[in-house]
Amino acid sequence: MKSVKRHLAVLLGATALLAACGGGGEQIDPFRPTRALAFGDESSVIRSDGTKYTINGVDSTTSAVTCGLNPVWTQQLAGHFGLVFGECNPDKLATPTARMYAAAGAKVADVAAQIDRQFALDGFNPKDLVTILAGANDVLELYAQFPAQDAATLGNAAQARGEALGAQVNRIVDANGRIILSTVQDLGLSPFAIKEKAAHADTDRVALLSELSRRFNAGMRLKIRNDGHYIGLILTDELMGTMSRYPTLYGATNSTEGACLATSLPPVCTDKTLVANATSGTHMWASDLLVSPVMHTNMANQAINRASNNPF
Template identity: 45%
Template sequence: MSFFLNRGRILRRVLGGVAIAAALVACGGGTSQYEEFNPSRIIVFGDENSLLNADGKRWAINNVSVDTTTSVETFACGSNPIWVQRVASNYGFVFEQCNPDDGNVQAFFRSNNGALVADLQAQIDAQIAAGGFRSNDLTTVMIGANDILELYKQFPTRTASDLKSEAAERGKTLATQVNRLADLGARVLLSNVPDMGLSPYALTEKSLNTDVDRAAFITDLVQAFNESLGSKIVIDGRYIGLVQSDVRVQVMEKSPSSFDLDNVKVAACLESAALPDCNTQTLVDGAANSNYLWADSWHLSTRAHYEIGALAISRAENNPF
């Protein structure tokens, strides 16, 4: 297990052997750190779960307020931050896509809407072409959810065993690119794939099909992907910090009251307000800014992004980068 430093504190500790386990945070390394790691910039890789549109909208719930006198709607891109916004803010950085206060733009997106694991290499190549990496770069990676959906939709034409094997291969492919980032000199905050078998999409698939438990099958795909990813990444906390989003989502689903959640099974956004256009004025009855686990059928809500962001910040501050 890897133990990180809080910023501004000094740690004199040699980390021993490291093991990756499904229920434990599991990226560490045998090293001592005497100085805190302060990144000079943050570079984001992955899919739409780590992306803001040019206008600041995100694939979660956007914050829109309405003036009761004029009925004018105001979008606040800094509110309801996605997890990478929280990480950037922790270091005083902002993204160009959401910079209302003219802050320090030291956070950059290479992520793309709909990206698959196979697209990550091109994202990294684009960064290399733009100047590459520095030793104090902090990168984030969250990708694989679109792969899980793509594989699931091939069932039952392809067997469950075959699809789980391919999910594992895609996890391995992701690990190769994450290790490549470390070899290029970047520090990596790697989020695994959240448990999409708990999503409204998975629950609907389960209710519509009686051949197998479709929700459990989607969870199996996620597990095969994440286990392969975890077993193939470099086990050294000086370079890679693992953010176990799957475990956090599972805990939120099992104990919603612990996270002030009222609903963990239904999407907060109206079907007519497809992401990234969903906002606090286009929610189903009973849904509020952050009291649902899911924004739409499989994208996470504001509250889930908050929790994953908190995990990522803890990892960034406590890993011996």
């Protein structure tokens, strides 16, 4: 009997130790990143002067652009963990804790070069909060080849580019980084797509842009090695689909038009240069292809949820 009790005590002690060490794959210790690294295109960018490719917020007294207002999704995610980009550093931290590699116009090939720069500098580690959103400029580049290239050929090319982005994500996985990865926006929902459909009778341009976006995302999602321990996936395309159909559920009223005046498009668009009755919260889109602060906030909420709850 004493022998049985001793064995039971050892077993219970081992079980307790396993639980304390995170046995069973649960996230025992919350993820607390020590820096953020943003890769991708203009949807993630804070420029050196603090402006962004959305509706910039302005000081109510001076009307000067204030970078902390109307933050983009990467900025909100980093801020949730107390991390600060040098491009918006009002407290003048000597060493900002977030790096901005994302750049306007970037395509998948450019993201590969952005990641190369970080590898050359000091690589990645398990306390890095990495964000990646790219593909919109690839989809638009392919779309511009229609109808010289048929839809099926362009769809295959879009999927190949999504796979190429997935391969870049896997490079960071192999380097032990922690990644919040966004699907590319559904560009078929954009004001640009609506205008293209109205201007062309050859095919449904809305459907074509949505299909190219879908194929890009399919390629990316098939390529990444995603078990939740390294990659937290946010489904921006699906979020946009729901918000487009039911904008009032997100506090918005318009999901088909850009809020910025045609004479003041991002990155110079501000709360003071909007179409009649528009605010940074009423419209899903800032311009024909760039999303508004209300969309950025909803993306950020998804990203924060993934970063906080995935077993990183």
